[in-house]
Amino acid sequence: MKRVAVLTSGGDAxxxxxxxxxVVRTGVSLGLEMLGVRHGFTGLIAGxxxxxxxxxxxxxxxxxxxxxxxxxxxxxLTDAGQQTAVEQLRDRDVSGxxxxxxxxxxxxxxxxxxxxxxxxGVASTIDNDLPGSDVTIGATTALDIALEAIDRLRVTASxxxxxxxxxxxxxxxxxxxxxxxxxxxxxxxVIPEIPQDPEKIATTVREAYARGKSHAIVVIAEGxxxxxxxxxxxxxxxxxxxxxxxxxxxxxxxxxxxxxxxFDRLTATLLGAAAVEQLQAGRHGILLGMVDGRVTPSAxxxxxxxxxxxxxxxxxxxxxxxx
Ligand code: F6P
Numbered sequence: 001m002k003r004v005a006v007l008t009s010g011g012d013a014x015x016x017x018x019x020x021x022x023v024v025r026t027g028v029s030l031g032l033e034m035l036g037v038r039h040g041f042t043g044l045i046a047g048x049x050x051x052x053x054x055x056x057x058x059x060x061x062x063x064x065x066x067x068x069x070x071x072x073x074x075x076x077l078t079d080a081g082q083q084t085a086v087e088q089l090r091d092r093d094v095s096g097x098x099x100x101x102x103x104x105x106x107x108x109x110x111x112x113x114x115x116x117x118x119x120x121g122v123a124s125t126i127d128n129d130l131p132g133s134d135v136t137i138g139a140t141t142a143l144d145i146a147l148e149a150i151d152r153l154r155v156t157a158s159x160x161x162x163x164x165x166x167x168x169x170x171x172x173x174x175x176x177x178x179x180x181x182x183x184x185x186x187x188x189x190v191i192p193e194i195p196q197d198p199e200k201i202a203t204t205v206r207e208a209y210a211r212g213k214s215h216a217i218v219v220i221a222e223g224x225x226x227x228x229x230x231x232x233x234x235x236x237x238x239x240x241x242x243x244x245x246x247x248x249x250x251x252x253x254x255x256x257x258x259x260x261x262x263f264d265r266l267t268a269t270l271l272g273a274a275a276v277e278q279l280q281a282g283r284h285g286i287l288l289g290m291v292d293g294r295v296t297p298s299a300x301x302x303x304x305x306x307x308x309x310x311x312x313x314x315x316x317x318x319x320x321x322x323x
Contacts, residue, residue, distance in 0.1 A: 001032060001095045001096050001118070001279055001280050001282075002032065002033060002093070002095055003032065003033040003034075003035065003092070003093055003094050003095055003096075004023075004027050004032050004033070004034055004035070004094065004095070004096040004097070004098065004276060004279060005034075005035040005036070005037050005049065005089065005092075005094045005096070005097050005098070006020060006023045006024065006034065006035070006036055006037070006052070006068070006097075006098040006100065007036070007037035007038075007040050007041070007043065007044060007068060007097070007098070007099060007100070008020065008040060008066040008068050008069070008070045008100045008101060008124075009040035009041055009070055009071070009073070009099060009100070009101035009104070009105035009108060010040070010070060010072060010101040010102050010103075010104050010105040010125065011070070011102065011125060011126065011127075011256060012064070012065045012066050012070050012138075012256055013102070013124045013125055013126050013136070013137055013138025013139075013141075013142075013256065013264075014064040014065075014126075014137075014138045014141035014142070014256070014257075014258050014259065014260035014261070014264055015124065015137035015138050015141065015260040015264035015265060015267065015268035016065070016066040016070075016100055016124055016137065016138070016268070017057075017060040017061060017063050017064075017065070017066060017067055017260075017268075018060075018061045018137075018260060018264070018265045018268035018269055018272070019100050019122050019124060019137060019268035019269070019271060019272035020036070020052075020057055020060070020066070020067065020068060020100065020272065021057040021060055021061055021269070021272070022268065022269040022270075022271075022272030022273045022276075023098050023100075023122075023272040023273070023275060023276050024036075024052045024053070024054065024056070024057045025054050025057065026272065026273040026276045026277065027276045028053060028054055030276065030277070030280050032276070032280065033051075034051070034052045034053070035049045035050065035051060035052060035092070035094060036049070036050045036051075036052045036068045037049055037068065038050060038068055038069050039068070039069040039070065039071045040068075040069070040070045040071040040072075040073055040101070040105070041071065041073040041075075041076035041081075041085065041105075041108055042071040042073045042075070042076075043068075043069070043071070044076075044085045044088060044089075045073070045075055045076065045081050045084050045085050045088065046088075047088045047091070047092075049088075049092060049094075061260075061265055061269075062259050062260070062265075063259065064141075064256070064257050064258050064259055064260060065257070066100075070101075072104070073108075076108055076111075082111050082112065082115060083115070085112065086112065086115050086116070086117060089117060095118060096118045096119070096120070096279040096280075096284065097109075097112065097117055097118070097119050097120075098119075098120050098121075098122060098272075098275045098276065098279070099112075099119060099120075099121045099122070100121075100122040100124050100137075100272070101121070101122075101124055101125065102123075102124060102125025102127060102129070102130055102136065103125065103127075103129060103130055103304075105121070106121045106123075106130065106287055106300060106303060106304055107304045107305065109121045109287075109300055110285075110300040110301060110303075110304045113284065113285040113300055118279060118284035118285075119284055119285060119300070120275040120276075120278050120279050120283075120284055120286055120287075120288060120297075121275075121286065121287040121288065121300060121303075122137070122268075122271045122272055122275050122287075122288050123136045123137065123271065123287055123288065123289040123290075124136055124137035124138055124268070124271075125137075125138060125139070126138040126139050126141075126142035126169060126170075126176065126255060126256055127139070127169065127170045127171050127173050127175065127176065128170075128173065128175040128176070128308075129170070129171065129172070129173035129175065129307070129308055130287075130289070130303065130308060131298070131302075131303045131306045131307070131308045132287045132289040132291075132296075132298035132302070132303040133287070133289025133290050133291065133296075134289070134290050134291055134292070135267065135290055136289070137260075137264055137267050137268045137271065138256070138260070138264055139175065139176070139264075140261055140263045140264050141258045141259070141260050141261045141264045142169070142176060142255040142256065142258070143176060143179055143180055143183070144258065144261055145251070145254060145255050145257075145258045146166075146168050146176060146180040146184070146251060146255055147180055147183060147184050149166065149249070149251055149254070150166055150180060150184035150186070150217060150219070151184065153166060153217060153249060154184075154185075154215055154217055157214075157215035157216065157217065157247075158214045158215040161209075161214055161215065162215065162216075162244075162247055163205055163215070163216040163217075163218065163244050163245070163246050163247070164215070164216070164217050164218070164246070164247050164248075164249060165218045165220060165228055165231060165232055165246040165247065165248045165249070166180075166186075166217060166218070166219050166220070166249050166250075166251065167220050167221075167222055167227070167228035167248065167249070167250040167251065167252075168180055168219060168220070168221055168222065168251055168255065169222055169251070169252065169253075169255050169256075170221050170222060170223055171222070171223055172192055172223040173192070173221070173223065173307075173308070173310075174191025174192050174193045174194070174221040174223065174224070174310060175310060176221065176255070177189060177190070177191045177219050177220060177221035177224075178191050178193075178194075178221075178310060178314055178315065178318055179314070180219055181219035181318060181322070182314065182317060182318050182321060184217065184219065185217070186217045186218060186219040186322060187204055187205055187208050187213075187216040187217055187218060187322060188201045188204050188205070188216075188218040188219070188322050189218075189219050189220075189318050189322055190218065190219070190220040190221065190224045190226070190231070191220075191221040191223075191224055191310075192221060192223045192224055192225060193309075193310050193315060194315060194318065194319070195224070195225050195226075196224075196226075198226070198231060198234045198235065198238075201218060201231075202235070202242045202243075202244075204322065205218070205244065206243060218231075218246065222250075228248050228250060229248075231246065232245075232246045232248045267290055270290075270295050271288045271289070271290070271295060274288045274295045274297075275288045278297060283297065285299060285300050285301070286298060286299060286300060287299075287300050287303050
């Protein structure tokens, strides 16, 4: 292995820069020539490569987003797009590729591996929905941002005696809402994995007020069967009977923009370094993730297209704590 390229793909996640830094510096220390691909698979198809050295990744470990840029790339889902990507790598004599990203990105990595490219993936998405890693880069920072928002909302909810509905990202996975709901002390948590009857939420909130609470927070995942808009519509339509309305706050992309916390920086550094070491050792077609606190490679073939179930104990805890 002589020349290795690295790209970030899909939704950016805090810690991606720390992973790029670790990839580049580890690669150089192993005697490799390092290239960056700008804007994910879009840049790979277009041949948008830049040389990277230890100094070009200085001062980025604390920055959110990704200095390489990222994209969602429909063209990469096509046969022609993937073939062009393989040719771009071959033309530049790139013998290994590191893909930092979540589910869709690792599916892309797997497609390239099936076409003979030596690929190593690094598990990175705020959604934490990728099998092969107990926790993905960016999820913990996104949770910290959500918690700060929930704490602030509770202040104003309390001043007015209001009920706030806070919608968190996560695509079809309820991880962010579940953990933010538990650690933010929410009165109710609504996630795809725990469907909630609006009448039950109303009862829970009324009971909380009857116990003397001056506010209520309901945390909902964007992927919930009845999402924030639908739930707030229901409460508005039945406001007279239910006794209150819901004020809605959607955190949206705010959750992605933070400076990575210590945990995400460390995880990104460990996984980024391991990805290069694995390629150098001739092991590829793998995803690097954290399993039981250890850097662990999994076959991309075993990861792609699968869902990661939420921890049943945490679901049970959420039910107990919000009842
Ligand atoms: O996968 C990360 C994520 O932030 C999801 O939580 C969210 O549903 C999606 O990306 C939003 O994608 P985009 O930034 O392309 O709108």
